[in-house]
Amino acid sequence: MQSFWKLAVLECKLYFRFPIMALFTLALPLMILILLGSIFGNEPSPLYGGYGSVDVSVPAYAAMIIAISAFISLPITLANYRERGILRRFRATPVSPAAVLGAQLVMQFLMTLLGMALLIVAGKLVYGLRFEGNALSVLAAFSLSCLSFFAFGMILAGLIPSVRLASIVGNVLLQPMIYLSGATIPLEVMSPRMREFIRFIPLTHVVTLLRGLWVGDVWSEHQTELIVLSAILVVCSIVAVKVFRWE
Amino acid sequence: MQQVIHVSHLGKMYGKTIAVDDLSFEVNEGEIFGMVGPNGAGKTTTIECLQGLRRPDQGEVCVLGLDPVRQEHSLRLVIGTQLQKAQLPDRLKVDEALDLFASFYPDPTPWPILLERLGLVEKKGAYISELSGGQQQRLFIALALINHPRLVFLDELTTGLDPQARHTIWDLVREIRAEGRTVFLTTHLMEEAEKLCDRVMIVDHGRVVALDTPSALVRSLGAESRVLFICEGAFDPQVLKAISAVSRVEQDGQRVIVYGRAPQPGQPPLIADVANALSAQRIAFTDIRMEQASLEDVFLQLTGRAIRD
DSSP states (O other): HHHHHHHHHHHHHHHHHHHHIIIIIIIIHHHHHHHHHHHHOOOOOOGGTBOOOOHHHHHHHHHHHHHHHHIIIIIHHHHHHHHHTTHHHTTSSSSHHHHHHHHHHHHHHHHHHHHHHHHHHHHHHEEEEEEEESSSHHHHHHHHHHHHHHHHHHHHHOOSHHHHOOOHHHHHHHHHHHHSSSSSOOOOGGGGHHHHHHGGGGHHHHHHHHHHTTTTTTGGGGGHHHHHHHHHHHHHHHHHHHHOOOO | OEEEEEEEEEEEETTTEEEEEEEEEEEEETTTEEEHHHHHHHHHHHHHHHTTSOSSSSEEEEEEOOOOOTTTHHHHHHEEEEEETOOTTTOBBBBHHHHHHHHTTSOOOHHHHHHHHOOGGTTTSGGGOOOOOHHHHHHHHHHHEEEEESEEEEEEEETOOOOOHHHHHHHHHHHHHHOOEEEEEEOOHHHHHHHHHEEEEEEETEEEEEEHHHHHHHTTTOOOOEEEOOOOOOOOOOHHHTHHHHHHEEEEEEEEEHHHOOTTTOOOHHHHHHHHHHTTTTTEEEEEEEEEEOOHHHHHHHHOOOOOO
């Protein structure tokens, strides 16, 4: 356990010492939010059911950050560890593999959470962000979404041998997903046929769940999202454990 | 003498490629044991089987009384490891790495002592990427020693280091032996194997081709001694061929090379016979020296000179 916490703390330090990932996960969504807010403001609008553009974007961008961590940050970090024999080095010690991978997941979760916190703080300070949900519910939904997507990220991390390939595969999956899920382009501006189609994109369910809970929906209104995300979590965890390789 | 490693009829295949083919050897407690061989000879696979990182297809492996596959965890607690091509994150600091690895073991050496011993005190807060090659290897040795291991594996420890750094590392390895620990190392440098190891095992095509002390290996080759000198005047090689130990004489301009048997114990070395013969004939010579066969000659004779990859 001691090793696990030491590893988790070191992973967080390493994250900030080599801040390219932080740029993606923390700075980029924040910049987009501020850019968008400065263009559209946060006045209540009938398009968003009486909420402003920033109000609906903060939970949607949180979903985007989850996807960036899962598809880019996590697989690239572990591919780098594998490529450079770092995983091999740990394997030659008595430290448990669960501690090494668990520390990585904890770090990715904390950084994703920090990304969302930055969005909330900026939204509140600059645009008077409205929040009508239950903070604990939103945190629980955020955590479930992280777990599901990180489990998928672990499959990528297990299968992809090099950093180059990890960044290609990660981006090929990420880019369409963040545009076709309501994470960047709001669901409200999409045609009904489009919205029908994007129900098959996993990230759409994260966006729908977080946006709903943000404005005070109750859990029973989001059974579909809960079932989909839980199913992804279970299936991907099983596959990830099966495909993971140390070298 | 107690055996620390016992390997009998070890075999490992990757698909249809035979990496290790019926390898048997033993390593005694307290010795520096070297494994050398051309690229692809099966060295890395052997070391991985000893550490429980790979499962052998055939044969028995016993390390410190443990089965590396079934008792993987117990084994990792009592061995120290430095792996070839295995690194740590660039932006990890020296003290962080030591503190982290100390947390993996129940009763670690206090790491500030190791920092001092390996001359890394000033580099305590440096990133690993800022260390020189020799400093990095010293850090990896420190990490390998943090659990008071009885057996330390050092895989190509000095590859790419300059001579100063290499000699520092050699002294460290001898210190490790002086503490009663056993060292199992692999190397590409025959000079390193010859100077550092108590016993050397030459492997090729996954098999042991020779295993003995470096001096016995050189002797077993029956290699010739060579005496080299410069002779500015004319001279008749017959003068030297008359010496019973001399097998042949080569002349290349002013340079003369005399080949002969290595002397039996109690007999004068070839160089003395040659110098006496030349003096007796009043032949002027300079720069006389003797070259003895080295482990490198043995290695090349046993494994061939063809380039491998």
